[in-house]
Amino acid sequence: MYTGxxxxxxxxxxxxxxxxxxxxxxxxxxxxxxxxxxxxxxAATYDLGRFGAERLSFSPRQADLLMVxxxxxxxxxxxxxQVYTQMAEPRWVIAVGACASSGGIFDTYSVLxxxxxxxxxxxxxxxxxxxxxxILDGILKIQEKxxxxxxxxxxxxxxxQLLASYGIE
Amino acid sequence: MxxxxxxxxxxSLLREQFADAVIxxxxxxxxxxxxxxxxxIIEILQWLRDHSVLQFNFLTSxxxxxxxxxxxxxxxxxYHLHSFFTNARIRLHVFFPISDPHVPTAxxxxxxxxWMEREAFDFFGIRFTGHPDLRRILNVEDMLYHxxxxxxxxxxxxxxxxxxxxxxx
Amino acid sequence: MAKQENIVNGVVQTEEELKxxxxxxxxxxxxxxxxxxxxxxxLDGEIIVDAQPTIGYIHRxxxxxxxxxxxxxxxPITDRLNYCSSPINNIGWHMTVExxxxxxxxxxxxxxxxxxxxxxxxxxxxxxxxxxxxxTGALTGFLYVFQxxxxxxxxxxxxxxxxxTTNIGRIGGFERDFSxxxxxxxxxxxxxxxxxxxxxESMVMRNRxxxxxxxxxxxxxxxxxxxxxxxGPNLRAAGVDYDVRVMNPYCSYQDFDFIIPIGSNGDTYDRxxxxxEEMWQSLHIIKQAMQKMPAGDYKADVPExxxxxxxxxxxxxxxxxxxxxxxxxxxxxxxxxxxxxxEGGNGELGFYLVSDGGRQxxxxxxxxxxxxxxxxxxxxxxxxxxxxxxxxxxxxxVIAGELDA
Numbered sequence: 001m002y003t004g005x006x007x008x009x010x011x012x013x014x015x016x017x018x019x020x021x022x023x024x025x026x027x028x029x030x031x032x033x034x035x036x037x038x039x040x041x042x043a044a045t046y047d048l049g050r051f052g053a054e055r056l057s058f059s060p061r062q063a064d065l066l067m068v069x070x071x072x073x074x075x076x077x078x079x080x081x082q083v084y085t086q087m088a089e090p091r092w093v094i095a096v097g098a099c100a101s102s103g104g105i106f107d108t109y110s111v112l113x114x115x116x117x118x119x120x121x122x123x124x125x126x127x128x129x130x131x132x133x134x135i136l137d138g139i140l141k142i143q144e145k146x147x148x149x150x151x152x153x154x155x156x157x158x159x160x161q162l163l164a165s166y167g168i169e
Numbered sequence: 170m171x172x173x174x175x176x177x178x179x180x181s182l183l184r185e186q187f188a189d190a191v192i193x194x195x196x197x198x199x200x201x202x203x204x205x206x207x208x209x210i211i212e213i214l215q216w217l218r219d220h221s222v223l224q225f226n227f228l229t230s231x232x233x234x235x236x237x238x239x240x241x242x243x244x245x246x247x248y249h250l251h252s253f254f255t256n257a258r259i260r261l262h263v264f265f266p267i268s269d270p271h272v273p274t275a276x277x278x279x280x281x282x283x284w285m286e287r288e289a290f291d292f293f294g295i296r297f298t299g300h301p302d303l304r305r306i307l308n309v310e311d312m313l314y315h316x317x318x319x320x321x322x323x324x325x326x327x328x329x330x331x332x333x334x335x336x337x338x
Numbered sequence: 339m340a341k342q343e344n345i346v347n348g349v350v351q352t353e354e355e356l357k358x359x360x361x362x363x364x365x366x367x368x369x370x371x372x373x374x375x376x377x378x379x380x381l382d383g384e385i386i387v388d389a390q391p392t393i394g395y396i397h398r399x400x401x402x403x404x405x406x407x408x409x410x411x412x413x414p415i416t417d418r419l420n421y422c423s424s425p426i427n428n429i430g431w432h433m434t435v436e437x438x439x440x441x442x443x444x445x446x447x448x449x450x451x452x453x454x455x456x457x458x459x460x461x462x463x464x465x466x467x468x469x470x471x472x473x474t475g476a477l478t479g480f481l482y483v484f485q486x487x488x489x490x491x492x493x494x495x496x497x498x499x500x501x502x503t504t505n506i507g508r509i510g511g512f513e514r515d516f517s518x519x520x521x522x523x524x525x526x527x528x529x530x531x532x533x534x535x536x537x538x539e540s541m542v543m544r545n546r547x548x549x550x551x552x553x554x555x556x557x558x559x560x561x562x563x564x565x566x567x568x569x570g571p572n573l574r575a576a577g578v579d580y581d582v583r584v585m586n587p588y589c590s591y592q593d594f595d596f597i598i599p600i601g602s603n604g605d606t607y608d609r610x611x612x613x614x615e616e617m618w619q620s621l622h623i624i625k626q627a628m629q630k631m632p633a634g635d636y637k638a639d640v641p642e643x644x645x646x647x648x649x650x651x652x653x654x655x656x657x658x659x660x661x662x663x664x665x666x667x668x669x670x671x672x673x674x675x676x677x678x679x680x681e682g683g684n685g686e687l688g689f690y691l692v693s694d695g696g697r698q699x700x701x702x703x704x705x706x707x708x709x710x711x712x713x714x715x716x717x718x719x720x721x722x723x724x725x726x727x728x729x730x731x732x733x734x735x736v737i738a739g740e741l742d743a
Contacts, residue, residue, distance in 0.1 A: 281567030
């Protein structure tokens, strides 16, 4: 007995997933050196626009994907959290670079050792700085994640628990 | 107009004018290293700047230092001066105890000293009397200690991927 | 009437002032602030009356970190200062240590270093100038010129393995000689880049809109600039011809023939033009260095600091012992203090190194030009409008890594 979602809903999910994945509006939260590699990714040689992410949104209200590129210091942590909470669902976070993933080479008193201490992260792109091919690989992985996400995830208890563990409403 | 000036001339002129305030003069790697008394430092800087022959018109850099082993002279401020007219460079030191970390401010002479003194306050706790706006500049405003003093550790305690047992600590 | 003193975001004002002015937070995350620093602007309508900058949002504690790392591990830290032109920072640090240990470099190393540093200067000015154009609305220039930054990245990749934060060279020279591919690529770059730079200039420099947006915007006089400690293209745009390469020549810069462009008003257009001309001068220097490149060794004879090549480490006794001594920190480092400065993309980048004979520096202070000249920003934008403030900030080329360290 098939007890999953109906035929019409799964097909709709696939279409919506495809639409969402190929029209991401990223918010480039570029703080340091990885930001320059992001500029190289946006430029003509490693074009990011061909994946649908042509329109950068600097306002979190209009963005889908928060790309945190660069070191986040403890002074910047609350700002990052504020930007994340202002984004509307569905939203994804990609941590670009070693500093955003885990603090990088800066194991010091003033650097946040990974942004997953303040916000939930979907994809980590390691590298110092990651070359544009790696950033594009991260974008492709996010696209995979978006395509297979479905409608129910954002209402599930698992997701709500995840947000609660970070103290985000 | 570039006059040829050498370190002997600078030293003799300075000793002539401030015989009692100059504690020690040595030369390291071509640059004069002069240790002076703390309460005369602003007078000396002004005299060096306004002197008709020496003309040290540019304050290159200022930074603090901490020597925990030297009793009564734990903290130090270092001033680098440069003359655009004679192309001479000079370094001045003042030493003072950590129980009395007060130094007169140089913001009256050069505007550039403003942020450099705030940085020295932020890192070492050196208080500049007469500074218009002495507060932390690089660290979080409500930080409780001055991080670059030698007794404080570099690392942040919250890093979880550096288990001591894997690194033989 | 009693006047109440209120402090709003660090700026003290009276009741009357609170009623008249608007406070706008040009916050740390803003598309036009290239890098993260915050400005709280006090606006009277659209005119800026005062600004209160807050920095430190990317403070990574380089100076404390350098006290816990051996000398050759400080190089990746210096990379991240002005990350748009990281070879200059690396080579500046290596020269500081070489000054401390009193090592003489062969001429070939000097000329190779000059080529790398001038390429880095071109890369830095490419970003700054194209971003000034982007902030006035001209996105095309950025896309055209950035492809040439990719060519520079390819050259770096062949020399040291990475694109942006290069960790190039060693204390004592380079890891290996430049291969033929590198020479070919540098030759190609020097021959082809002028066309692209001329195209960029023709789009932007005499463009009526660009000139209206940038002339007389964010001016600073020469005396004020010297008082605030300006160095580099910002000071040269104000009219003072101070260049560390000429005043205190290092790395055989005295062998090269180049001019220092200076401006007259210190406004945004002057800063743009000074950087543009510096790119032409850098190309000229690279051509001279390639023509006069002497034969010789690509490294100096400093076995105590220069890691031996792996063939020597595995096959000879001396190589093995030197490798062990360097990595374990058994070499003799002289005690002393040294100050060395190089002409970075933004001005005089100074390194004040205090050594106590140990494996790590006792104290390392970076004289960061961005940190020093950003103090003058509130004064430069007084009386200007908000869009002028944005252009002034991008023309000053404030790199967050160098601002906060």
